[in-house]
Amino acid sequence: MNIGNEAQFQIYQMRLTGQYRDEALCISVEDWVARAREVLSPEAFWYLAGASGRGETMRANEEAFAKWRIVPRVFRDVSDRDLSLELFGERLPYPVLLAPIGVQSILHADGEVAAARGAAKLGLPYIVSSASTMSLETIAEKAPGATLWFQLYWSRDRDVAQSFVRRAEAAGCKALVVTLDTPMMAWRERDLERAYLPFLLGEGLGNYVSDPAFRAKLRRSPEEDPAGAILLWTQIFGNPGLTWDDLEWLREETDLPLLLKGILHPDDAEEAFRRGADGIIVSNHGGRQVDGAVASLDALVAIRERVGREKVVLMDGGVRRGSDVVKAMALGATAVLVGRLYGYGLAVDGERGVETVLRYLLADFDLTMALSGHRSLSALDANALAHS
Ligand SMILES: Cc1cc2nc3c(=O)[nH]c(=O)nc-3n(C[C@H](O)[C@H](O)[C@H](O)COP(=O)(O)O)c2cc1C
Numbered sequence: 001m002n003i004g005n006e007a008q009f010q011i012y013q014m015r016l017t018g019q020y021r022d023e024a025l026c027i028s029v030e031d032w033v034a035r036a037r038e039v040l041s042p043e044a045f046w047y048l049a050g051a052s053g054r055g056e057t058m059r060a061n062e063e064a065f066a067k068w069r070i071v072p073r074v075f076r077d078v079s080d081r082d083l084s085l086e087l088f089g090e091r092l093p094y095p096v097l098l099a100p101i102g103v104q105s106i107l108h109a110d111g112e113v114a115a116a117r118g119a120a121k122l123g124l125p126y127i128v129s130s131a132s133t134m135s136l137e138t139i140a141e142k143a144p145g146a147t148l149w150f151q152l153y154w155s156r157d158r159d160v161a162q163s164f165v166r167r168a169e170a171a172g173c174k175a176l177v178v179t180l181d182t183p184m185m186a187w188r189e190r191d192l193e194r195a196y197l198p199f200l201l202g203e204g205l206g207n208y209v210s211d212p213a214f215r216a217k218l219r220r221s222p223e224e225d226p227a228g229a230i231l232l233w234t235q236i237f238g239n240p241g242l243t244w245d246d247l248e249w250l251r252e253e254t255d256l257p258l259l260l261k262g263i264l265h266p267d268d269a270e271e272a273f274r275r276g277a278d279g280i281i282v283s284n285h286g287g288r289q290v291d292g293a294v295a296s297l298d299a300l301v302a303i304r305e306r307v308g309r310e311k312v313v314l315m316d317g318g319v320r321r322g323s324d325v326v327k328a329m330a331l332g333a334t335a336v337l338v339g340r341l342y343g344y345g346l347a348v349d350g351e352r353g354v355e356t357v358l359r360y361l362l363a364d365f366d367l368t369m370a371l372s373g374h375r376s377l378s379a380l381d382a383n384a385l386a387h388s
């Protein structure tokens with residue numbers, strides 16, 4: 001059965017067999033957000049839900065989807081859908097990946113392991129953040145079925161950056177994502193009001209304190225002197241001095257598919273491919289960095305037009321429902337990443353929450369595809385849409 005019909009059936013089945021548990025079942029995105037808000041401290045909730053500045057870009061990300069409407073087609077035999085795609089030689093069941101989110105222990109005690117396992121239940125790749133609570137190796141070990149990618153915060157310290165790349169390869173990651181929009185944190189008013197930074201609590205350093213190159217820079221071990229490790233981290237985490245020429249070093253450092261995340265300008269998109277990137281992720285970091293930045297979906301349209309049809313162009317920002325995925329795909333995304341959405345699932349119910357919130361997103365996507373007259377991703381293009 002297709003995932004959409006199956007999920008509907010399951011929900012009604014629960015009611016029929018008396019297993020429907022009101023407190024365990026969120027359906028809409030708004031339900032997940034509201035429940036997450038109940039279970040999380042204000043600091044943790046706003047860490048996840050917040051943005052930079054006025055939140056203009058975060059809102060624009062969602063509103064950009066509303067500027068487009070789907071124009072459904074009929075008489076197209078949609079009884080069986082195949083929404084899979086091939087990406088870097090691997091088949092993905094759906095064009096959806098889990099975006100890197102740092103310090104997931106803030107959201108749930110089982111943190112990244114729960115999220116990676118939830119993703120694995122649906123066969124979706126999980127992108128491990130450089131700033132994960134648990135080390136990449138721990139996540140790989142405890143979520144054995146998961147397809148992992150690694151997100152690199154390119155450290156100012158080249159030994160650490162290089163060591164992270166080696167570890168991503170050794171842990172079996174399928175791709176390397178380099179995030180370029182966060183060499184420093186933006187002006188995040190909610191976090192600043194509370195003087196809240198996870199790292200000050202020693203959280204989010206899982207990949208650093210376990211790293212031989214990082215440890216070699218410390219006079220005393222992180223176990224003996226946690227404050228020393230935090231201090232070093234603040235000094236080497238970001239690297240605002242990077243330029244396009246540095247990419248050559250990283251490109252030679254690894255044979256993994258290399259994606260640049262945080263691209264918004266068509267000129268940068270073009271340059272990325274010219275310099276040997278295998279893909280880009282059109283993203284404004286969920287509106288957490290440059291407030292007032294262009295919405296991801298709008299940037300996607302301009303970038304796809306520039307780089308042509310063949311290049312791998314992923315996008316994230318504002319993907320909340322099935323129709324959003326349909327629209328992004330129709331506008332030229334190779335696949336989309338979801339960020340906060342699975343964060344809410346993780347907060348509400350750990351592994352099961354992540355699996356459920358993703359299952360519902362995919363169910364909605366599948367049903368929207370079917371009802372719009374699309375049986376596969378290949379036939380989906382801007383012809384399927386109209387401006388609202
Ligand atoms: C709480 C939180 C933490 C994040 N941490 C990272 C990170 O460590 N590395 C990274 O590249 N992006 C990070 N991001 C950005 C996401 O990968 C993604 O670009 C964004 O969440 C997409 O927007 P959405 O939340 O609207 O789906 C983070 C986002 C959130 C919400």
Ligand SMILES: O=C(O)C(=O)c1ccccc1
Pocket residue numbers: 101102103131182198204285288
């Ligand atoms: O909050 C973020 O958006 C983010 O990218 C991040 C980076 C390092 C640690 C935690 C989150």
